[in-house]
Amino acid sequence: MFGQAFAPAKVNLFLHVGAPGDDGYHPLSSLLVFADVGDRLSLAPADALEFRLSGPFAESLSGEGDNLVVRAAQALLGGLRGPRAPVGLMLDKALPVAAGLGGGSSDAGAALRLLRRAWAPELSDDALQAIAADLGADGAACLWGAPVLAEGRGEVLTPAPGLPVCPAVLINPGVPASTAGVYGRLDALGVFGDVAPPPMPEAFESVEELAGWLSLQRNDLEAAAIGIAPEIGDVLADLAAEPEVLLARMSGSGATCFALCPSDIEAEQLAERLESLRPDWWVRRCRLGGPWPEPA
Incomplete structure (x- = not known):
C-alpha cells in the first residue's frame, strides 16, 4: 500500500472570464497544461488517517486543517462502503501557495489517485473525477494532469488540441x-x-x-x-x-x-x-x- 504520486503545477495558457451569473460564479474558458515541476505526495500504512507536510512551502500550509488533500481523502472515504485501512499521507510542498498554479487541486488529485489504488481500485475514472470536481473549479482537470480545455466553472472538460512540449x-x-x-x-x-x-x-x-x-x-x-x-x-x-x-x-x-x-x-x-x-x-x-x- 506504499506509493507516491506527482502533483504537477497547472498553467493557464489563456483564461477568459465572463460576468458572474445569478449564482455569483464566473463562466470561463481556459486552455490548461501542466508542468514537469510540482509537489509530491507519498502514502504509507498508519495507525490512523494522518497528514504531514514537508518541503520549502510547508510552512505556508501548516495549521491548515481544511487542506485539500485531507478533504479529498475524506470525500473518497465517505463514498465507500465499509471501513478502509488507515493511511498516512505526506505532502512535499515544492510549489508556492496562492500562486495560480492549481497546487491544492493538483495535490488533491494526486491523493485521489493514490487512495483509489489503496482503497478502491474498482472505482471508475468517472466516479473519481466527480469527487475531484466537487473539491474546486480546477479539481477535475488537475486529477489527471493532461492538457485540456476547461469551460463552465472549470468542470466542463474537452481534450486540448495537439500541443508540443x-x-x-x-x-x-x-x-x-x-x-x-x-x-x-x-x-x-x-x-x-x-x-x-x-x-x-x-x-x-x-x-x-x-x-x-x-x-x-x-x-x-x-x-x-x-x-x-x-x-x-x-x-x-x-x-x-x-x-x-x-x-x-x-x-x-x-x-x-x-x-x-x-x-x-x-x-x-x-x-x-x-x-x-x-x-x-x-x-x-x-x-x-x-x-x-x-x-x-
Missing part, C-alpha cells in the same frame, strides 16, 4: 494572490471577456506557432491581479524585455507568470539570469505539457 520558465515574485480577492477586484472593475472558446487548430506544430496564437488570447484576471499585487506587473515587464521569451503571461489568478521559450537551452539561460538578477523571486525552468510520469 513547451520549454518554459515559471516565475513567482513571492507575493500571494487570493483568488477571491482577484475575482472581487475583477467584479469591481466590471470588465469581463467573451468565454466562447476561440477557434483552434487540431494541433500546434511548434512552440512558436502556439505562442503566436496565444498572443491573440488573454488572461482576463491579469489587470485585477496586478491591482492587488503590482509585483506581477513587474515580472511581466521584465519578461517582455528578455530575448528568449516568445510569450509571457500570468497563470490563473496569479501571482505566478510563465514565459514560453523556443528551446530548453534558452529556457535555462532565462531562468539562470532571472535567478541572478532577482534572487527574491521563485524561478523554475520547466516543460509544459502533460501528463507526466508518476514517481517510480
